[in-house]
Amino acid sequence: MTSRVVFDNNIDAFDEAQNDDKCPQKEMVHIRIQQRNGRKTLTTVQGLSDEYDLKKIIKVCKRHFACNGTVVDHAEWGEVIQFQGDQRANIQRFLLGVKLARAEQIKVHGF
């Protein structure tokens, strides 16, 4: 049973299962938005795996999204990324694009 099943649409049925082992991201990633004063907002990304270097992620994201951001260490939730402004779509696209998390692991909250 070494041959792998490949369906018509060229999607490897075991692709996901194999990726699972490699990908350090196991938990859900919650992307939230918070309102600040005026029309300003804050985007938080919670639940990224410890194996990722969040500082490096931020460094890239800050440049790409043209916003500021920090890593906040929280007693309960671990390290959380904060971005200025509504970066929910951006960060979701980024996480999927560089395959830090799978689509079903990302949950975008808020309106």
Added chain:
Amino acid sequence: MSMLWHYCAAYSIKQRSTIRYNGIFRYWGEGESLEMSDAELPDIDLTKKKKKKKTAAPLDVEDTTDQRKILDDAANEDLFGGEDGSNVDVTKFDETLKKKKKSKKVTLDLGEGEEDLVGDLDELSLDKKKKKKNKAALDIGASLSADGLEKTAEPGQKSERPWLDRDMGRDGFLYEELLDRVYAIINKNNPSSGESSQKLVVPPPKLARIGTKKTAFSNFDATAKALNRKSDHLLLYIFAELGTTGNQDASGGLILKGKFVNKAMEKVLKAYCKEYVQCKTCKSYQTSLEKRDRLFFVKCDICQSERTVVAITKGFQAVVGKRARIKAAAAAAAPK
């Protein structure tokens, strides 16, 4: 002034390209809120008599439609029984199905010498069952059309035969209309088929700004009631999703900190419905939420299936606002 929303499952067989079923939300301009439609139920009740009236309405407009209506009625009589549904053969389809089954059973039972007896017995029992089922189905239909179905029936429903007041020679029967009609008839004759349970009527959220920093969700309690959930649960969810806080006021409203618009709240309520109201098995919205052993269960009232749902967690909340004030509050709390 307000509109009715109809949540309906977007992925049932009933999904059609019409506006009526396109998407999760349905809008009815100039409709009423839930309470109002409740109060007006007797008026919009789609009992058979009323239906006659409705179809009769376009009669007055044109004389030629009169003849057409008569013809139509005759055709209807042939196909579906009288207008009042007296001689409707509700179980025509069911019976044919059953008959097929029966014949199969009998043939299966062949082989022994007592096939006739077996066949007779089978037929007898099946006949009895059939009758019972027929009656039961009819009874359910009556009771449902009395209360349950009407709730989801839209107030300004189109007449059953929209082609009456149209140039038939030019337009003919429109596919959409006929499709609507087929579904209406199917639903009328099989009230338990599930169409009614796939819609949820919730009054649209009324959001109004209080000052510059707060928003009032004035019909919050009514919304929670329409969803059949405790207002506390919905409140927690809204707070967690919007990342804000607030409090309830005396008149069943909710005052949220921050600026929010109707569209945002609708989106949140939609997500809430999908996660905590809709039955994942049968897609119905008639469910109840109960807490058992520190776990939340959503139990479907239609198919009785149960599933656990995660408790609402607010997650990480970033510090927004005055840090100095938070520090001061912490300092004030510490020495005590």
